[in-house]
Amino acid sequence: MTDRIYLDWNATTPLRAETKRAMADALELVGNPSSVHAEGRAARKLVEDARHEVARTVGVDAASVVFTSGGTEANTTALQPLLQAARAAAPVARLIVSTIEHPSVLAGGRFDAAKIELAPVTPEGLIDLDALRALLIGQAPALVSVMLANNETGVIQPIRAIADLVHGAGGVLHVDAVQALGKIALDVPALGADLVSVSAHKLGGPKGVGALIHASREVQGLMPLIRGGGQERGHRGGTENVIGIAGFGAAIAAARAGLADEERRQATLQRRLEDGLSQRSNVLIFSKMAPRLPNTTLFCAPGARADTALMALDLAGIAVSAGAACSSGKVQSSHVLKAMGVPVEIGQGALRLSCGWTTTESDIDCYLEAWRKLSGVLLKP
Ligand code: PLP
Numbered sequence: 001m002t003d004r005i006y007l008d009w010n011a012t013t014p015l016r017a018e019t020k021r022a023m024a025d026a027l028e029l030v031g032n033p034s035s036v037h038a039e040g041r042a043a044r045k046l047v048e049d050a051r052h053e054v055a056r057t058v059g060v061d062a063a064s065v066v067f068t069s070g071g072t073e074a075n076t077t078a079l080q081p082l083l084q085a086a087r088a089a090a091p092v093a094r095l096i097v098s099t100i101e102h103p104s105v106l107a108g109g110r111f112d113a114a115k116i117e118l119a120p121v122t123p124e125g126l127i128d129l130d131a132l133r134a135l136l137i138g139q140a141p142a143l144v145s146v147m148l149a150n151n152e153t154g155v156i157q158p159i160r161a162i163a164d165l166v167h168g169a170g171g172v173l174h175v176d177a178v179q180a181l182g183k184i185a186l187d188v189p190a191l192g193a194d195l196v197s198v199s200a201h202k203l204g205g206p207k208g209v210g211a212l213i214h215a216s217r218e219v220q221g222l223m224p225l226i227r228g229g230g231q232e233r234g235h236r237g238g239t240e241n242v243i244g245i246a247g248f249g250a251a252i253a254a255a256r257a258g259l260a261d262e263e264r265r266q267a268t269l270q271r272r273l274e275d276g277l278s279q280r281s282n283v284l285i286f287s288k289m290a291p292r293l294p295n296t297t298l299f300c301a302p303g304a305r306a307d308t309a310l311m312a313l314d315l316a317g318i319a320v321s322a323g324a325a326c327s328s329g330k331v332q333s334s335h336v337l338k339a340m341g342v343p344v345e346i347g348q349g350a351l352r353l354s355c356g357w358t359t360t361e362s363d364i365d366c367y368l369e370a371w372r373k374l375s376g377v378l379l380k381p
Contacts, residue, residue: 004319005367051067053250054252058181064215078174086218096143097118146159146173154295178198210248226238307322
């Protein structure tokens with residue numbers, strides 16, 4: 001498989017060498033981190049070292065980091081009606097989420113899914129701040145959930161401005177930062193969010209590990225989703241996934257070390273890809289004018305079908321993702337493109353290319369060449 005080109009890093013990433021080493025070392029440990037003997041203490045040390053790495057990377061105290069089974073569990077835990085902002089008279093009774101959230105947020109956690117209120121986005125995929133303001137002002141305090149970076153378009157939201165709006169209305173802000181962590185610098189205190197979800201497998205860590213960051217001391221009443229033996233200071237029951245957590249710690253430390261250079265390198269690759277796409281065929285790059293992750297390009301060639309293109313590219317040795325969903329054999333626009341007002345016939349041709357630290361200029365050029373050959377076939381009337 002080594003000659004394949006993997007351009008689907010927003011779906012998941014390969015394990016970093018540092019991650020593999022840390023996980024292999026952790027495999028040798030027998031102890032339960034809750035045990036007081038030497039074996040237990042050795043396992044506890046791995047968990048706490050990883051917690052420090054996560055905390056250091058995002059600028060919070062280690063005590064604010066609660067390990068979970070991934071981004072989905074972190075999101076589900078955060079979305080609950082018992083949260084209360086320090087100055088608010090009552091817990092949040094409403095949930096507002098943006099229309100472009102990940103399905104694990106759109107599901108609403110412990111809120112009644114039928115009562116979730118939706119905050120719209122602009123055609124560029126940015127939160128419509130006026131519409132959000134209208135949902136908040138003069139109404140009962142709400143929990144608001146907005147992602148930092150979108151998994152399909154890569155659009156980065158103005159979280160600080162959103163936090164000011166939400167807090168001004170006595171609400172609580174949860175931010176799904178799963179796609180942002182490891183790709184752009186993440187300074188949680190500067191974001192102003194109260195709760196932040198992250199996941200290891202988007203940055204070279206293992207699948208099935210993540211964290212919910214309790215970023216604010218102003219928010220009370222957070223109830224665990226999984227209750228049990230009091231692990232994670234009572235915030236998440238269950239014996240810790242020591243091997244996975246050790247891998248997460250090693251991955252995040254490695255991601256942090258080279259981040260600024262890697263961001264610049266990926267932005268160069270993104271320009272090369274997008275210039276190449278624009279020169280060689282009539283493509284539309286979504287959210288091109290919005291602040292975006294440097295690794296993500298969502299585009300479509302009018303008239304193409306994403307499912308056909310994806311299969312043809314796969315046969316050519318290139319893994320990409322469709323920015324569209326297939327149900328009952330019919331290709332639909334993704335909910336993100338729909339929310340941006342993209343017509344279905346355009347959205348159903350959307351492809352997402354997402355790069356990572358092993359992506360090279362030559363990978364981009366191979367992709368452009370494959371796309372050139374394919375578009376001649378795919379776009380025939
Ligand atoms: N949030 C976003 C924006 C994601 O892209 C994903 C994964 O694709 C998740 C949450 C879920 O994370 P996990 O796979 O760790 O459950």
